[in-house]
Amino acid sequence: xxxxxxxxxxxxxxxxxFATALxxxxxHTAYLPLWASGACALLLAWHLARARSNGPRIGRVHRLSLLxxxxxxxxxxxxxxxxxxxxxxxxxxxxxxxxxxxxxxxxPRDVRAGVLLAFFLQLALFFDDQTLTASLFALTGxxxxxxxxLALEDPERSPxxxxxxxxxxxxxxxxxxxxxxxxxxRLPGPLWGLPRDAWEGMxxxxxxxAPGSIAELGLSSEIALRADFxxxxxxxxxxxxxxxxxxxxxxxxxxxxxxAQLAEPAYALAGPAIDYVLTVEPHNKRWLLALDFPGEVxxxxxxxxxxxxxxxxRPLRTRTQLSLQAYPQTIIGQEESAAVLEAATRLPEDAGxxxxxxxxxxxxxxxxxxxxxxxxxxxxxTNALTYTLSPPLLEDDPIDEFLFDxxxxxxxxxxxxxxxxxxxxxxxxRVVTGYQGGTLNRVDGTLVVRQxxxxxxxxxxxxxxxxxxVDPTALAAPSRIESGVSAALPAGxxxxxxxRDGAAADALRALRDRWEALGNAWNRxxxxxxxxxxxxxxxxxxxxxxDWRTLGFALGAGLATLxxxxxxxxxxxxxxxxxxDHLWRRFGARLARRGLARLPAEGPIDxxxxxARALPDRASEVRLIARSYARLRYGPPSxxxxxxxxxxxxxxxxxxxx
Amino acid sequence: MKTTEALERLxxxxxxxxxxxxxDTLPVTLRQGRIYxxxxxxxxxxxxxxxxxxxxxxxxxxxxxxxxxxxLFGLGVAxxxxxFRNLLGLRILRVAVEPVFANETATLRLYVExxxxxxxxxxxxxxxxxxTHATLEAGAAETLAVAVPTxxxxxxxxERIALYTTWPLGLAxxxxxxxxxxxxxxxxxxxxxxxxxxxxxGSTEGLRxxxxxxxxxxRAHRLTDSPRHVAWKAVAAGGPMLTKEFAGNExxxxxxxxxxxxxxxxxxxxxxxxxxxxxxxxxxxxxxxxTTPDGRLAPAHGRxxxxxxxxxxxxxxxxxxxxx
Numbered sequence: 001x002x003x004x005x006x007x008x009x010x011x012x013x014x015x016x017x018f019a020t021a022l023x024x025x026x027x028h029t030a031y032l033p034l035w036a037s038g039a040c041a042l043l044l045a046w047h048l049a050r051a052r053s054n055g056p057r058i059g060r061v062h063r064l065s066l067l068x069x070x071x072x073x074x075x076x077x078x079x080x081x082x083x084x085x086x087x088x089x090x091x092x093x094x095x096x097x098x099x100x101x102x103x104x105x106x107x108p109r110d111v112r113a114g115v116l117l118a119f120f121l122q123l124a125l126f127f128d129d130q131t132l133t134a135s136l137f138a139l140t141g142x143x144x145x146x147x148x149x150l151a152l153e154d155p156e157r158s159p160x161x162x163x164x165x166x167x168x169x170x171x172x173x174x175x176x177x178x179x180x181x182x183x184x185x186r187l188p189g190p191l192w193g194l195p196r197d198a199w200e201g202m203x204x205x206x207x208x209x210a211p212g213s214i215a216e217l218g219l220s221s222e223i224a225l226r227a228d229f230x231x232x233x234x235x236x237x238x239x240x241x242x243x244x245x246x247x248x249x250x251x252x253x254x255x256x257x258x259x260a261q262l263a264e265p266a267y268a269l270a271g272p273a274i275d276y277v278l279t280v281e282p283h284n285k286r287w288l289l290a291l292d293f294p295g296e297v298x299x300x301x302x303x304x305x306x307x308x309x310x311x312x313x314r315p316l317r318t319r320t321q322l323s324l325q326a327y328p329q330t331i332i333g334q335e336e337s338a339a340v341l342e343a344a345t346r347l348p349e350d351a352g353x354x355x356x357x358x359x360x361x362x363x364x365x366x367x368x369x370x371x372x373x374x375x376x377x378x379x380x381x382t383n384a385l386t387y388t389l390s391p392p393l394l395e396d397d398p399i400d401e402f403l404f405d406x407x408x409x410x411x412x413x414x415x416x417x418x419x420x421x422x423x424x425x426x427x428x429x430r431v432v433t434g435y436q437g438g439t440l441n442r443v444d445g446t447l448v449v450r451q452x453x454x455x456x457x458x459x460x461x462x463x464x465x466x467x468x469x470v471d472p473t474a475l476a477a478p479s480r481i482e483s484g485v486s487a488a489l490p491a492g493x494x495x496x497x498x499x500r501d502g503a504a505a506d507a508l509r510a511l512r513d514r515w516e517a518l519g520n521a522w523n524r525x526x527x528x529x530x531x532x533x534x535x536x537x538x539x540x541x542x543x544x545x546x547d548w549r550t551l552g553f554a555l556g557a558g559l560a561t562l563x564x565x566x567x568x569x570x571x572x573x574x575x576x577x578x579x580x581d582h583l584w585r586r587f588g589a590r591l592a593r594r595g596l597a598r599l600p601a602e603g604p605i606d607x608x609x610x611x612a613r614a615l616p617d618r619a620s621e622v623r624l625i626a627r628s629y630a631r632l633r634y635g636p637p638s639x640x641x642x643x644x645x646x647x648x649x650x651x652x653x654x655x656x657x658x
Numbered sequence: 659m660k661t662t663e664a665l666e667r668l669x670x671x672x673x674x675x676x677x678x679x680x681x682d683t684l685p686v687t688l689r690q691g692r693i694y695x696x697x698x699x700x701x702x703x704x705x706x707x708x709x710x711x712x713x714x715x716x717x718x719x720x721x722x723x724x725x726x727x728x729x730l731f732g733l734g735v736a737x738x739x740x741x742f743r744n745l746l747g748l749r750i751l752r753v754a755v756e757p758v759f760a761n762e763t764a765t766l767r768l769y770v771e772x773x774x775x776x777x778x779x780x781x782x783x784x785x786x787x788x789x790t791h792a793t794l795e796a797g798a799a800e801t802l803a804v805a806v807p808t809x810x811x812x813x814x815x816x817e818r819i820a821l822y823t824t825w826p827l828g829l830a831x832x833x834x835x836x837x838x839x840x841x842x843x844x845x846x847x848x849x850x851x852x853x854x855x856x857x858x859x860g861s862t863e864g865l866r867x868x869x870x871x872x873x874x875x876x877r878a879h880r881l882t883d884s885p886r887h888v889a890w891k892a893v894a895a896g897g898p899m900l901t902k903e904f905a906g907n908e909x910x911x912x913x914x915x916x917x918x919x920x921x922x923x924x925x926x927x928x929x930x931x932x933x934x935x936x937x938x939x940x941x942x943x944x945x946x947x948x949t950t951p952d953g954r955l956a957p958a959h960g961r962x963x964x965x966x967x968x969x970x971x972x973x974x975x976x977x978x979x980x981x982x
Contacts (some may be wrong), residue, residue, distance in 0.1 A: 116704065119726075120711065122726055124713050135722050135725070138722070149829070152828055153780045153824060154780045154826070169827070170729075174732065186724075280793075526722070531720075547663075563735070566736065570746060621738060
């Protein structure tokens, strides 16, 4: 009865907190180091065992062991990550802390602290994962957290009813979520410096290419970009998504040269245009992976690289969407500077001696660059090199070893060997990396390009024709270009699950299409909702020039409406009792206006008699109503009660004491 | 809890300042005008956590981070309205409290009705420092009891009854303060090891003229009569319950006199002794008269007389200050 400040939290609340922690930590295990996931699992199991056995209050030994665990976790974070203050170690610490919080104490304060920790962790999940699945986990987590808090207040309620009340609260919270999400001003982040690992863990192409680096990407079915074409899809042979152009070679690794940035494209657009909307997944680099060759873009945060790729102003750290045109028939680099061409023929002195001899033989009697190109391509066609996702390791001289010993390689081997040969013959050439191909999602009609579509091809410069795209991989495995990596791989080579043939894989692919179409819609409309989209939305609402004042006004109006609706719901008092009670009360209320309120202890018949005496001309009506009510209320159950009730309702509606 | 109490008093203090504070006449229905809602300490830390999360979401440009913060914000707002609704429409029909002896705990009974069709969970009622909690099902009316500790004899006014709830999430606290005009009559605590009952003339030499000696006749039994005076022989013979009456004339009745206790200088000590004597006399079914500065109660016995005497003694004060 009396208040004790240090009372123990109800067991229902500890169990709900356990559920909250479980739902919160589980999606993190995909990103946490293994030891952290293991520690969380152990701590959660310990808590469950204690809660089930209604364990004793924590003693000193218990506290000491928790302190030891905390120190061990801190040490493990330091050893594993090498630093403390960053995103990943922060999440690992937070996750183990939440699981320890369950064990640390069981006062209501501890439970509330655990709930707040769970909220932070739910937010932290979005650093790694903003998919629909992640948000469903967060939603469930929030529901469990609400149930935890409910159980603190009202512990005797059954779990099911607790969940129902929690659900009601969530349903009432969702309109606020929608209004605030649409109208809360989106500030351009970051507000201050971010930890150095903030953008780690994004997959994609890099500024350099070593043998094997693209094959590694080839195993990932993560989405790199999506394209939504206005009209028809370009044929596979035109689906070259341009990334970094690599021109420097040290005998093993190809690197990007520092390229100039131009305000407009350095080429004359030619041929028909292909309209499409490009959505690039964040990869923390500046290239936008536009389809060759992009036209003018009406945005000031986009620049043109001197190597014809489209560049964003800042590294892409969020999903970026832009409307583009591609002109595949454009001729590029006809007026290329001598410096660039000279750089594109440079080779390290000692690299590829055997290849150099081969090239010397091949081009001994060639007259010009295009003849050299033909000879080299002919060599690739006649020498059956094998295209494979698992090329052998090349040790000392990758070019020679690939062409003469291993004779097996992935696109980076083909392109670098080709460029090497062209340069050895004195023709400018360079490696272009990017993506090639893509598969159509049959559900929403977008072309989906995955990391496994990463590709390296080549460009060689011919006088009068500029830079000409050459794809040496296509010579060894023509189906790579037409049908993707899977079709080009030799039979019997193990492919990633999604690349396999067969009915099961087909069904799986169809399912994946559906799921990814949903994910695409989610990304576009929810995750991708930014300042621009907010502006568009306000304009759609009818504000001509939306600024922060309009936003504030709309937000205030929206929240006020919701608040009023919620208060109206609260004020709408529904009395207990059935429809018969309502009718009888309404009858009493009518008479009360004439000063004939029913006394608390008065039965219907007595009441009717009193009213009849006061209103003699209404006497028969009043008696009829009262008798009918009394029969329905106190009489034996009747088969036509519903009809009689309706009749009574009619009588009462028509009754007027005046 | 100090801060929440101060907060609870705030609307009251404001009302007093503007001269609008009034005592409540029961029954009282809790309407929106008398229900106040403010965040609890847990609600404030929740709000702070949301702010930190919002800054995180802005800093990293996390769209779903914004969404989570806004969802939780909505949850907080909805819980505030739920807390308000948890009190709204409750009817306090009656407040009653029985007299007790000083240092005993009185039980304040609130008759509360929930006329609506939803359950009122985790209601808390606080009087002074003591609180009790209750849950009212839809349509239920219940008696909620709160303990009120007492210290001194006299009237103990129950100034305020705070009815509050932090349901559903503990983030907001809705409360309403009742000022029923209700007081507990606290009887003086009977003196322990009090001297034996005085004789009729007020001397303390012992008991004289017991008053049960002279059998005068039989009358119908009343519930308050001592079982020692029941005519058990008549009952055993199958007759009705009868009470033996004794001829106790005026002179034979005990005279309990406030002014005669010169041995007790303090009012409280006198009240304590006289209370002890009144109880002792009642338990022996003696007739006793009581004289206090407020006047004399004619000799009688029985529960009603005892209550009247105890009430007099609870409130008695010497006219000219305590005697030396």
